[in-house]
Amino acid sequence: MSAYVLAQAAWMPGRADVDAVLEDRVSAEAKRPELPGYPSRLMRGTSVVTRMSASVAARALARSGVDPRTIPAVFGSAYGEVCIAIEQLEMMVTGDGQVSPALFKNSVHNTGAGVFSIAHGNHIMSTSLAAGPLTVAYSMLEGHGILDEGASHVLVVVADEALPVPLSEVVQWESFAAAWVLGREPPRDAGPDGEAGGEAGPWIRLAAPQVHEGPQQVPDVRVPPGLAAHPCRSALDLLAAIHRRTPGLVSLGREDDEAWSIEVSVEGRTVEREGTAS
Amino acid sequence: MEVLENLRAGRHGLRPCPLSVPFEMMCGVVPDPVPSLPDRHARLSVRQLELGWLGYQEIAPAVADAIERFGAQRVGAALGTSTGGIAHTEEAYFEWRRTSTLPPRYNLHAHSFHAIGRLLRAEAGWRGPTYVVSTACSSSAKVFSSARRLLRSGRCDAVLVGGVDSLALTTVRGFHGLSASSASRCRPFSAERDGMNVGEGAAYVLLERDGRARAYLAGIGESNDAFHMSAPDPEGRGAIAAMRAALADAGLTASDIDYVNAHGTGTVRNDVAEAKAITEVLGKSVPVVSTKSYTGHMLGAGGATEAVFSLVALEQQWIPQNLALDPVDPEIELDLPTQPQQRPIRHVLSNSFAFGGSNVTLAFSGVPA
Numbered sequence: 001m002s003a004y005v006l007a008q009a010a011w012m013p014g015r016a017d018v019d020a021v022l023e024d025r026v027s028a029e030a031k032r033p034e035l036p037g038y039p040s041r042l043m044r045g046t047s048v049v050t051r052m053s054a055s056v057a058a059r060a061l062a063r064s065g066v067d068p069r070t071i072p073a074v075f076g077s078a079y080g081e082v083c084i085a086i087e088q089l090e091m092m093v094t095g096d097g098q099v100s101p102a103l104f105k106n107s108v109h110n111t112g113a114g115v116f117s118i119a120h121g122n123h124i125m126s127t128s129l130a131a132g133p134l135t136v137a138y139s140m141l142e143g144h145g146i147l148d149e150g151a152s153h154v155l156v157v158v159a160d161e162a163l164p165v166p167l168s169e170v171v172q173w174e175s176f177a178a179a180w181v182l183g184r185e186p187p188r189d190a191g192p193d194g195e196a197g198g199e200a201g202p203w204i205r206l207a208a209p210q211v212h213e214g215p216q217q218v219p220d221v222r223v224p225p226g227l228a229a230h231p232c233r234s235a236l237d238l239l240a241a242i243h244r245r246t247p248g249l250v251s252l253g254r255e256d257d258e259a260w261s262i263e264v265s266v267e268g269r270t271v272e273r274e275g276t277a278s
Numbered sequence: 279m280e281v282l283e284n285l286r287a288g289r290h291g292l293r294p295c296p297l298s299v300p301f302e303m304m305c306g307v308v309p310d311p312v313p314s315l316p317d318r319h320a321r322l323s324v325r326q327l328e329l330g331w332l333g334y335q336e337i338a339p340a341v342a343d344a345i346e347r348f349g350a351q352r353v354g355a356a357l358g359t360s361t362g363g364i365a366h367t368e369e370a371y372f373e374w375r376r377t378s379t380l381p382p383r384y385n386l387h388a389h390s391f392h393a394i395g396r397l398l399r400a401e402a403g404w405r406g407p408t409y410v411v412s413t414a415c416s417s418s419a420k421v422f423s424s425a426r427r428l429l430r431s432g433r434c435d436a437v438l439v440g441g442v443d444s445l446a447l448t449t450v451r452g453f454h455g456l457s458a459s460s461a462s463r464c465r466p467f468s469a470e471r472d473g474m475n476v477g478e479g480a481a482y483v484l485l486e487r488d489g490r491a492r493a494y495l496a497g498i499g500e501s502n503d504a505f506h507m508s509a510p511d512p513e514g515r516g517a518i519a520a521m522r523a524a525l526a527d528a529g530l531t532a533s534d535i536d537y538v539n540a541h542g543t544g545t546v547r548n549d550v551a552e553a554k555a556i557t558e559v560l561g562k563s564v565p566v567v568s569t570k571s572y573t574g575h576m577l578g579a580g581g582a583t584e585a586v587f588s589l590v591a592l593e594q595q596w597i598p599q600n601l602a603l604d605p606v607d608p609e610i611e612l613d614l615p616t617q618p619q620q621r622p623i624r625h626v627l628s629n630s631f632a633f634g635g636s637n638v639t640l641a642f643s644g645v646p647a
Contacts, residue, residue: 097451111507113502146427
């Protein structure tokens with residue numbers, strides 16, 4: 001089954017949304033992710049990966065018009081709460097040897113999914129995945145699988161925060177999160193930024209991810225240096241293809257002999273947008 | 279196999295925590311020595327992956343057979359872990375604090391959650407989708423849902439599901455810090471329960487879309503508590519929703535269920551909330567057992583381990599006994615067997631609940647005679 005893109009959102013430090021991430025446009029106002037609808041008490045002691053996941057999820061959902069209480073959700077991350085993991089180890093070294101309960105409860109890989117469900121009163125279901133450099137591919141695959149099972153919509157979030165010292169001695173990247181709201185049917189209402197397309201389209205449709213053999217079409221995306229090695233780097237290409245309404249096969253990453261891609265197609269009325277394909 | 283023998287014998291496998299911690303705790307410990315990985319995987323030879331590898335050997339022939347029958351591209355895996363390789367990073371971090379240098383042996387990939395999938399994929403030779411679900415203590419029950427999606431969508435004809443976790447300072451100290459762990463053997467559903475025992479290990483099940491079934495995955499129910507990150511909804515509403523969804527998905531009613539493998543951690547809050555939920559959905563007369571009194575709470579490996587126990591119950595028409603139960607919590611009105619029972623078992627539910635309010639109930643059915 002293919003899925004319609006109702007909305008997307010992204011965040012990097014200093015880059016508040018999709019266009020800023022794609023243009024690598026940094027602003028001081030976007031130092032921290034906005035957290036609309038998340039009680040500060042709930043978010044206290046949460047990590048960057050959880051906060052940016054929560055942020056992109058809320059913003060994509062707001063744009064889509066889909067009720068956050070009733071949407072199933074997939075959260076993908078290669079390293080999850082790695083900063084809290086290291087913070088806990090430091091507490092073992094320097095403190096009284098105890099691990100803070102406040103930190104520990106937020107240390108699980110599904111913390112982002114948990115705070116999302118609590119903040120929005122979502123009792124439906126969520127899952128949290130990890131697949132290294134194929135995390136975007138498998139998160140999309142899981143999202144399509146949930147639609148296949150009959151859900152009308154699904155939220156797909158991918159995020160990894162910058163590795164903490166000393167793990168950053170091995171490899172480095174910047175924090176980065178992206179989210180998509182996918183639906184079985186074309187969107188009925190245009191989102192504030194027009195991504196959803198409205199009743200007349202254009203609609204962006206994603207085929208189910210496929211194992212890919214052969215060349216992949218890579219959108220002309222300026223990759224911020226901090227994302228070159230990021231496990232969710234391929235999300236950037238997908239964000240760009242959707243944002244620019246560029247049909248084609250987009251790479252969703254590779255590990256060893258395994259490569260995945262996703263077919264992006266554009267349906268319905270086409271709209272000329274500056275700097276975009278139509 | 280030792281675990282199943284213990285289950286049959288009513289014998290727990292809990293031992294004093296082998297990690298260096300300044301408090302007492304019983305744990306479900308895999309006795310040393312745990313074999314290292316073969317030399318070709320030496321860079322990945324950390325305890326979590328060694329346990330995952332060790333547990334896999336028992337099911338490896340069945341996976342090889344599935345690859346032979348369906349082809350490598352048609353076999354995949356959805357595996358669960360909560361700890362990943364954090365124990366490996368713990369050692370490296372402490373050395374880094376002493377020497378300002380990460381040890382040469384440190385391998386970030388061995389820390390990562392998905393390393394178990396890559397390791398087993400490389401070794402077994404399947405080439406279908408392979409990924410890891412990490413939803414804390416429900417991880418390796420949630421994988422059944424992911425695997426079923428792979429089967430239903432036609433991606434795979436067979437999917438290996440399972441889970442693995444190893445003891446780590448982070449989890450042992452973390453649960454102690456939450457006052458959720460016990461210094462003695464855990465006693466699920468007992469009035470004298472005072473916490474859980476962290477456990478370790480691995481368990482696997484091979485699911486096929488068609489074929490020579492020994493039992494059926496009849497239904498799956500998932501829900502979010504949407505209540506608290508580390509405490510269950512005291513009314514068990516998320517658990518109720520998961521169990522009801524599993525029954526509906528399986529086309530079963532409460533009267534069809536002959537046995538429940540409870541999440542049953544042995545913490546005060548979990549057991550009373552789960553008991554309320556089971557009573558609400560199934561009534562008071564279905565036998566309920568927490569096998570964590572044998573294994574401890576195996577976290578990311580717990581769901582798959584308890585799925586295996588549920589399948590053994592179906593196949594052998596036999597349910598184990600609850601251990602260290604007496605006196606039963608008077609607030610808990612369940613049928614909690616204190617002796618093993620040989621009896622007809624058609625359908626079983628297995629509950630797994632987790633931090634973040636991640637709930638899943640699996641419904642398994644036996645092969646009709």
